Amino acid sequence: MTFWHLAHILGFTLWLGAGLAAMLVGIRGRAEDRPSQALIVRMLHGIHRILMLPGIGLTIASGFYLSVPAAKAGQPSSWLMAMQLAGVIAALLVIFVSLPALGRLKRLSPVGDTATLFDALRRRQARAGMIAGNLGLISLLAGVLHKY
Numbered sequence: 001m002t003f004w005h006l007a008h009i010l011g012f013t014l015w016l017g018a019g020l021a022a023m024l025v026g027i028r029g030r031a032e033d034r035p036s037q038a039l040i041v042r043m044l045h046g047i048h049r050i051l052m053l054p055g056i057g058l059t060i061a062s063g064f065y066l067s068v069p070a071a072k073a074g075q076p077s078s079w080l081m082a083m084q085l086a087g088v089i090a091a092l093l094v095i096f097v098s099l100p101a102l103g104r105l106k107r108l109s110p111v112g113d114t115a116t117l118f119d120a121l122r123r124r125q126a127r128a129g130m131i132a133g134n135l136g137l138i139s140l141l142a143g144v145l146h147k148y
């Protein structure tokens with residue numbers, strides 16, 4: 001069981017740490033000039049693909065394994081259920097909204113004809129990231145309260 005706890009902690013540390021790094025890059029990147037926005041998007045895409053996505057996979061896989069005994073025992077704690085629900089919704093937002101938006105943003109130019117689409121996708125990605133980040137923190141808090 002210790003290996004799975006370590007995997008879960010490593011996974012959500014990668015996930016939430018990468019989320020905080022992406023938030024900082026995104027916020028600080030808004031102050032940059034328009035052509036530099038393409039670099040900001042490439043950095044965000046790298047953070048999501050290299051750190052956040054493996055963290056999500058590790059967290060979900062280890063969380064499933066750790067939840068099986070609680071599910072077999074009958075009635076799992078409401079904090080455990082809150083942690084799972086918030087974590088899965090956050091993972092789905094990152095995988096199905098943030099990553100595809102960043103993938104499309106990488107192929108667009110922040111200046112010229114595609115600037116309007118670039119801005120719309122950037123807002124969508126930022127909104128999804130903000131919601132996923134808050135759900136991740138709620139999941140972390142619920143996981144801590146589950147242990148008490």
